[in-house]
Amino acid sequence: MSDFEIVIPKCRTGQRKLRRRPPRAVRNYSSDEDYVDPAEEEEYYRQVRESNGFDVDRCPLPDGGIFPHLLRDKYDYPFHIGLFGRLGLHCYxxxxGANLELIGINKYNSEATGLYVEYITLEAMDTFNNSPCSFQTCVSKYIGPEYASLNVLTELCRLKVPSGPWAIPTGDERQWKDEAIDDFYKCKLPDWLTKDRLAASTNKGQFYELRQSDVQINQWLHLYAEFAFHLHWIGYGKKLKSFLPLDIKKVIIQTKESGEESPRMKLKANNAVFFMSFMANGDPSGMPVEYQAIVRRTMDGKPGHIPLDVDCEAYTCEDESPMPIQKLETPRCSPESSVPVLEEVYWSEDDEMDSEEEEEYQRQVRESDGFDVDYFPLPCGGIFPHEFEDMFVYPVKLGLYSRLGLHCYNLQKGTNLKLIGIHKYNSETSVRFGYYITLEAIDTYNNSPCTFQTCVTEFYPTPRDGIFTLHTHLSRLKVPNGPRATSIYLEKGWEDEAIDDFYKGKMPNWLTKDELAAASDKGQYYELQESDLLGNEWLHLYAEFAFYWRWRGYGSLTPFLPLKIKKIIIQTQESGEESPHLKLKANNAIFFMSFKGNGDPSGMDVEYQAIVRKTMDGKPGHICLEVQSWAYEAP
Structure with a gap:
């Protein structure tokens, strides 16, 4: 199929006004089952007011209300919820002027009145500066033939706001300002646009056909196409993900204003109509199908507001005379998919583990390598799970250990993974302290997020040596649970014989200028330049380990970051006179570091000296840091 039968948009009778939610009906308690404790109801409405609907516990109100959904896996969510979340980010x-992209969806709350309303809390990443954030968007949906087959409106789009009393209710903020929209964009959606009628248009400046580069740069065009695809297969649910990405064939934009001088500016217009043709990666119908979609975008100028009106038709591409494909209809009152809700599990201190529970515990340890283990009351220790309510709030050392695992992976794989947040960790106590950490990361080379696992053990110093030692035994992208062909302990075991004796034993003394000048092999040393510090952020991680070791009982050290590194000298066994900066990439090296904090826990002006010895035994996921640190009052 090459050409489409198209009609230039004409404003038909009747103007479109966005639906407003009808007033809540008067409640009648028909039976004891309908009764809700007034105190419980009052608490429900307090939560609604103070969180704007985003953080609400379940309350069985007879006339509905807001119903919470928690997702077991933030990457596994209903297809339409992903679209709504991305639409909120797109509006923001x-x-x-940001570039927030969806990472995952933590939860969403549903409300059914005259419209379907979703209150979505999600995680996003601003790819301009690789900064993660929690985000909230409230999206309403209406399906009906009156103005368009699908109308979607964002009412709130914002960085996550803490719950609490509000000086001004958000009702006015959410209210759509219909008078701000020109009548040109209020009529029913236009029919499809043909080449002949486009050529016959008296105002060709209203139209702009996008180039392929425009589609590549403006990824939100795929979002618009996915809304149309979702509309046509609205009962198909999450299975639509298997037919992505869509292949956009053509996009023509129409605005009321002519744009002959700079037609590409139509992409940034607040109000525009998009005529789109696309194909899926395969098709739910099992046939080669091309879709025609019309998407109208309008914005009333209020923060967080963007509506899309969407219509879509599909045609087979096999015959010379394309045949339309019927939409897959879904009952309007039924949910698109069932979403698992987290269940809370409570254990009593009196619980005792029987032989079956112990066998189950050992199976979970084997099949998850220690990362996914339920709580078992082991009297002699073992692996214990810990989860965070907020993946961005975690102990200082857990953040350091996570970054060390990512650093090891980056060195070995040539990636640039950075920590976003920590989902959970399991702790193990034996002759050392072990941590099995599951975290969220993003590779800044290609802005791709991933779930990551690292196993780190710590050896606290004795009064004799004063060395804080850390080993990573596993540093990897998350591995599915299941039976293992080989024991993980072979992979985790450290190969001490692979390390040269030069990097074993006692740590060296601090390196003075005189000692450096008197060194018989000056090629072993390299003093880093300012550019080296900028290009190797993991050097700050090493300094933060030394800072943490000095103040390990202080609690949060974040207020004193970032550290200001004054000087670093690297020593290796090998000389490096030809390319000394390559010492930064050496598997084994000793770092002599001096730095200051952004303020200091002591309340004084303090400078630190640290020695960090890095060794790697050549096995995947293995790195060892040995750390010593001293503090001196700055001169």
């Missing part, structure tokens, strides 16, 4: 990006 247009208004704020």
């Amino acid at each position: 990006n247009l208004q704020k």
